[in-house]
Amino acid sequence: MADHMNLKNIRLYNLFGPAECTLTSVYHEVTREDIERGEIPIDRPFPNMQAFIFDEYRQHVIPGQVGELYLGGVQCFSGYFGRNDLTDQMLSRLLPANAGGDSPFRERATTKY
Known part of the structure; x- marks a missing residue:
């Protein structure tokens, strides 16, 4: 993209995250x-954030495996104000002990590790 725009010295980043985690939780510097x-x-x-990919049994996936993305930090x-039902649905308080973080947000994005 930078080549097509004659922007040779520009770095391009892919940023991702939900509004519940201030919009940018994870990133990648795009390469050729x-x-x-x-x-x-x-x-x-990003620093002070965690990203996890779990399978349907809430176990960490292995490289190449698809799972669901959870973000914490x-x-x-x-939580959602006045919506305990939605908070319980989206914050995962039942993750494995080795997950790390406090109640990671369930992004509901299918992700490949």
């Missing part, structure tokens, strides 16, 4: 290889 492959990852969480909200 990403563009050639046609697949741009979201890569890594200081940027994530603590």
Whole structure:
């Protein structure tokens, strides 16, 4: 994209995150290889954030496996005002002990590790 726009010294980042975690929770600096492959990852969480990918049994997935993305950390909200039902649905308080973080937000995005 930068080549097509004659922006040779520009870095392009893929940013991702829900409003419940201040919109940008994870990022990836896009490379030429990403563009050639046609697949741009979201890569890594910002400092003080955690990203987890779990299977339907809430176990960590292995590389190459698809799962559901959960985000946690200081940027994530603590719940929906007056909507305990929705809060319980979206904040995962029943994750495995090795998940880390406090009640990660269930992004409901299908993600590949």
